Amino acid sequence: MSKQSAVEPPVLGGDDAVAPCCPPLTAGELSAQDAERMAAMFKALSDPVRLRLFSKVASHPGGEACVCDIADVGVSQPTVSHHLKKLREAGLLTSERRGTWVYYAVAPAVVAAMSAMLDLRTTD
DSSP states (O other): OOOOOOOOOSEESOSSOOEESSOOGGGSOOOHHHHHHHHHHHHHHTSHHHHHHHHHHHHSGGGEEEHHHHOOSSSOHHHHHHHHHHHHHTTSEEEEEETTEEEEEEOHHHHHHHHHHHOOOOOO
């Protein structure tokens, strides 16, 4: 098993501003650095348990979820923690400790940047 460091999220800007790291795929070839950043995020979402956890957080009322509310995905609690850590390291989730619980939220600017990169509509 290899040790991987966290990848810098591919977004610059505040809560409402979205500046994707990469132009849409139709705009030209990705640089090696942009491809590495985006691949880390897609890799994090490529695991079915991670995708379910991400979906549970994204669809949770209030836009954030306590780990105690989303841990029922058919794996042990340590495995849930491992998968949530991978989603955080990829920049897809943010987390905040409140007492003994950790609350997670989707990083909306990162998801918007991923969506913008995959937008195949051409601009004239």
